Amino acid sequence: MALSQVIAAHDFLDSAIVTGDDVVTLFAPYSTVGVFVESNPVNDTEVGTQPDWITWFVKITIPGTSGKNSGATDPYPTLGINGRCGGTGARPQEIGMVSDGDGPVCALAAALKLADMKTKSDALLGDVIVTFHISPQGYIDTSKTPPMMGLPVTNAVMNSYEVDAAMDAILSVDASKANYITKQRGFAISPTAMQGYVLKVSSDLVNIMESTTGQHAFTFPLAIQDITPYDNGISHFNSIMQPSVATSAPVVGVAITAESAVSGSAVNANHEIDLAEAVQFCLATAKAYTARACDFYDATEFNTLVQKYGTLTVFQTEGN
Template sequence: MALQQTLVIHEALDSPHANGAVVSELFAPYAEAGVSVQVTTVHNAPPENTANTTDFITIVIPGSAGKRGGGKAPTLGVIGRNGAIGARPELVGLVSDADGPIGCLAVALKLAQMKARGDHVPGDVIVTTHLSTDVSMVPHDPVPFMGMPVSSDTMNDYQVLPEMDAILSIDASKGNSIVKHRGFAISPTAMQGYILRVAPDLVATMESTTGCPAVTFPISLQDITPYHNGLYHFNSIMQPHVATRAPVVGVAVTAQSVVSGSATSANHEIDIAEAVRFCVEVSKRFGAGKCQFFNAAEWETIRAVYPDLSVFQTAGKR
């Protein structure tokens, strides 16, 4: 179960005072189990109020055979993408865009509790996100999105780490007319400028953890290019792709209706918990070598006969 952890994180973040210190205190009991929390505070960038700050959070849950301990099990990154968790003072309370931080921190809490009890996943799991409680809203079709306290590049600097061998990017993805499903959906794998097939192992994991047929959402080449390059993006869920050579899969928390990222009272705990349970199970299987984000043989064939597409991870020619 992951609902209890989701509720704990939701309540911890549902405050104008939510910050990295609150998260650090929440995870303090698991330090003896080897769980570490790092918080970096930065000032917001224009056009946001530069007097306000954003906390970047990195939580590491060491695996039983993880690389940080000298082992060889692969490292999974779980990133909670968002613009901000609040739009104060204009709006009161958590906004829909907080799904990403809630989800990834609930993943970290569940894994930390498991580790403290003696259940160790094989590989290290690195969870990253940021918390910002007072950011403006920006126009987007079909509904407004939350603004960003800092640039997407800055977010990637803190959230996409070289140790991550594969990445799950959790993001609220309810402000669209493309995927109309209450729960969560997964994207095809994006890697080094390519959009690959939806990973069968992730489909199987989703079906076993939800008890329902897997739901996927389409992404375009535009979606895996850098934000703010003038092109339309589904949202920022695939932005970690531009900062890594590792495979990236989006875990989109979705809805049947179109819900703005700035909507309050729109964090559906059951849906987030389903995404959390999926990510926790992926961490078990991926670290054990039983869940692949892409087919290595197919990738070798692609790279042998088709060109390098990493230009799509850059701003391109201007």
């Protein structure tokens, strides 16, 4: 179970003064089992989007016994878990963690659980790289209905820190409770996005979701525009699939959902049980994927698609 880690992660991030360096300190005890953390502060004015706030980008690597960090000749694959959000807080307008902070909470909770597993000799075969950003201050985009959190930096800057070239597949976890399409309490997974293609939903991930939740799988639809760059002037479901524009690896969205339309800037709107179930899914996927026991897509079918219809990588760019 991961409920205790979710509660710990939420309490840790629900702060006006938390920084990426605090995450480094939090994981210091796990350095003895090889876990290492990178923290990078970015001044928002450097990328010309917001006032003089600091956004902290965090990368936590949990090495596997036979992953890329082990130096193995034929390393097991690396899974990326990206806690996507616009911000963890909307201070000074709102006090406390915002609904949009679901992604970082899940990512941090997953990292805490995986690190704790390593101390108990339950290491995975492949590596897991967890990324997210911390931004206690943020602005509310009132042009959206309901209001949403605006991105603290450009999408390109965010992807440069949160998408790692070593990731062979990515789970992108994001609060998606403000949409009017997918209306069920819990979480939903997306079809696989890869190199401009929207592929079918992974049957392996469906099985994992049904096993970890004890319920039928819940998915959300993607349109081609959802996997194009976020700032191209075209509407998107939200930014959950943005890691797909910065990698050739398969990306699956893990959307935290609700029955009602919950504003991304709403406080006291993080639902711990829903988050714990999403983390359980991420952990089970990490165990299976890094052991080569789970596929995000059918490689043979994908190659056939490319042979018949060509590459669609233009959708990963700004286009004409």
